Amino acid sequence: MGGLVMDLRPGGHPQGVRPASARPLSSVPPDSAASRELAELFRSHFEFVWRVLRRLGLSDHEAEDGVQEVFLVVADKLSEYEERGALRAWLFTIARQVASHARRADQRRLHRHQRLDAPPPLPDPQQLAEQNEAVAIVEAFLSELDEGQALVFFLSEVEAMSAPEIAAALGLTLTTVYGRQRLSRKRFEAFVRQRIAGGPR
C-alpha cells in the first residue's frame, strides 16, 4: 500500500459526525498509486459491498452513497491495513457500520421531514410477483432466523465467504459459524421445498 498522506479537509461533516480519524486524512489524487489501489479494491469488491449494504437494509440509492462511504474508510485506512486474508471481513465490518449510520441518519431525517408519498407501485403485479418469488422465499427464510444466523447464512450461502472469513467478520468462533452454517443450510433446503410444495404461507 502506498502511503496515503493527506490534509484534513476543512469544513463541517454531515449530520455532525466527527471525521473518522484524528490524524490527517488522506486524499487520493487521481493517477496516484493510492488511487490505483483504491480502484483495484473497488473493482474487486464493489458488488460485494453493495449487496451487503442492500442486505443490511439500504435502498439502491442509499447503497450508492454507502458504497462510497465504505471505500472512503478504506482509502483512509488502507495504509494501516495489514492484509491477512480478512479483507472481505473488514469490508463487511465497515459496511455494517455505514449501514447502521445510514439508518440512524434516515431516522433523523424522518423526524425532520414528512416522507413524500410513495410513488405508485410498479404495474403488472403478476409479473413482478413471479420475478420476486425467489427473493420473497429467501427473505421469508431470513426473517425466520435471528440476525446473527441470518448474517451467517447470507455471507456463507449468498456471498460464498469461507467460515474463517465469516468468523472474522462477525466476531464469532469458528465452531459457531460451522454450526450455524450446517443448521441454516438444512433448514433452507427444507424451507424451499416446503414453499414449492405448499405455496406461500
Next chain:
Amino acid sequence: MKRSCEPQSVLGQYRASLSPPGTTRQRVWDELAQRAAAGEPPNVAPPPPPVMPVVPAGLAWSPGLLAGALCAVALVIAGAWSWRSQHAPAAPAPRARALPVAAVVALEQAPAVPPPAAPHDSARSGAAQAPRAARGASFPTATEHAVAPRAPLGASTAPVRASGHAGRDGAARPIERAAAAPNAVPGSAGGSFAGFDVAPNGRVPASVRGANTGTGEAAPQLEEELRLLRAAYEALRSDRPKRALSWLDEHATRFPHGALAETREVARIMALCQTGQREAARAEAAHFLQRSPRSPHAGRVRSLCVETSEAP
C-alpha cells in the same frame, strides 16, 4: 414457485436481486474518486480490522463432517431400534448435498458472454457523467469488463466450493488478484456493467442467466428492467428526481422497447414533474396519451402534474 424450484436457483435469483443495476458501478466510482481525491473524510469511524481465526489444517471441514457422521451413526442406531428400521438409513442423505452452496457455483459456471465493446457511459445521460469520469482515477473501462472472462469471482464472491476453501483463497491476496486479473469482476457486477452494452439483445449478467436456466432470456431481461425501474422509483420516493431520470435514461437506452417501456415513460413524467419541469412533463404526458390512449397507465398519466399545471 413456477420456475426456479431448486434452492440454488432461488439463492441465485436472490443474489441477483441484490446486485447493483446497470451502470451504477461507474457512477459510484466517479463520485468516489472525486471525493477521495478531495480528501473527504468518511462519516463513520472505521472499525478495527477483523482478526482471522487460526484454522489448523483439516479443521475447516472436520466439524461438519464429524457432525454429519455422528448424525448418520445416531440415525442408523435409532433406525435399528425402530421397528421401521428400513427407513432410517435414508435420513442422513441430504446432509451431504449442501445445495445452497452449489447454487453459487452454478452461477459462476455460467458461460461468459463476450459482449461487444461499446462506450457505456456516453449512452446514458452522458453529458453530465463524462467529464466526471474523465477526472476519475484509472477505473477499468467498460471494454475491459466486456472482454472479461468470468473469473471464478476471486475475492469477493468466490464460491464455497469445498466449505470455504475458495473463499479463503480468494480473499488471501485480493489486491494482487485484482491486479493480475483485472477482469475478475464479481458476480453480476461485470455482468451488469458489461450487460449494459449487450442489453438491447436482451443479454443480461451471467449470474442472472444462470439463475434462470431454462426460462429463456425474457425473464432475466425483465428482472433487469424491474431493477432499473425500482431504482428509479426509489430515487423518486427519496426526492431525487434527477437520479431517477438517470435510471430511466439507462432503461431507455438498454430496453427501448422493453416490457416496461410504458412504465418507464410514466415514471419519467413523474420525475420531470418532480424536478419542476412541468412543461416537459406535460408534453411527455400528451405524447404518451396520443400514442397509447388505451394504455392501462393512461388514467394515471392524466392525473400527473395536474395540480401544478393548467392541464387540459
